[in-house]
Amino acid sequence: MARPLIISDCDGVLLHFIAPFIDYLREVHALTLAMDSFALTGNVRRADGSAVAPQEFPPLLDGFFADWMHNQQPIAGAADSLAQLARDCDVVVLTNIADHHATRRTHELARLDMPYRVIGNKGGKGEPLKKLLDEFQPSTAIFIDDLPPNHTSVKAHADHVHRLHMVAEIEVRHLIPAAPDAHARHDDWPAMLSHIETILKG
Numbered sequence: 001m002a003r004p005l006i007i008s009d010c011d012g013v014l015l016h017f018i019a020p021f022i023d024y025l026r027e028v029h030a031l032t033l034a035m036d037s038f039a040l041t042g043n044v045r046r047a048d049g050s051a052v053a054p055q056e057f058p059p060l061l062d063g064f065f066a067d068w069m070h071n072q073q074p075i076a077g078a079a080d081s082l083a084q085l086a087r088d089c090d091v092v093v094l095t096n097i098a099d100h101h102a103t104r105r106t107h108e109l110a111r112l113d114m115p116y117r118v119i120g121n122k123g124g125k126g127e128p129l130k131k132l133l134d135e136f137q138p139s140t141a142i143f144i145d146d147l148p149p150n151h152t153s154v155k156a157h158a159d160h161v162h163r164l165h166m167v168a169e170i171e172v173r174h175l176i177p178a179a180p181d182a183h184a185r186h187d188d189w190p191a192m193l194s195h196i197e198t199i200l201k202g
């Protein structure tokens with residue numbers, strides 16, 4: 001019988017990203033990242049204050065996921081909430097991370113008591129989410145992500161999916177406005193879990 005499907009983002013929803021990325025930039029590259037605006041590119045600077053050029057940013061992100069992922073700590077309540085949901089739902093992690101990092105991410109999440117299937121993606125999440133709907137044929141689908149454009153993308157491909165906005169990292173919470181294409185926003189897992197349970201009961 002069809003079960004509900006939970007499709008969750010990883011960075012900023014299940015795992016901390018900003019704090020360990022700042023540590024990585026400082027300790028490995030002697031760079032700083034100040035979250036003065038919600039942008040990574042342009043906010044990474046050298047000791048002399050000069051900004052790292054946009055084309056220098058992707059290798060830094062790649063290096064972080066290759067060498068530093070094990071320092072990403074879980075968001076409070078994420079593992080317990082997903083474990084509770086997984087009793088009655090299928091859970092898939094849809095994360096914008098290169099394919100060659102997705103295997104490591106699968107292991108890292110499992111190590112942190114989140115043993116779920118991980119799909120690496122690039123760009124909009126609407127298309128890969130639609131593929132998951134075709135595969136699982138769920139009774140209900142719920143999408144969780146911290147970035148507003150991902151909600152817009154999912155809305156465009158699968159308008160009936162419940163889209164829930166969560167910005168779990170306090171460092172960027174005030175920089176990210178409520179996603180206009182999400183149905184609701186909850187920035188912590190206890191509140192998110194009770195909202196999801198209400199949807200599932202409906």
Ligand SMILES: [Mg+2]
Pocket residue numbers: 009010011012013145146147
């Ligand atoms: Mg994210």
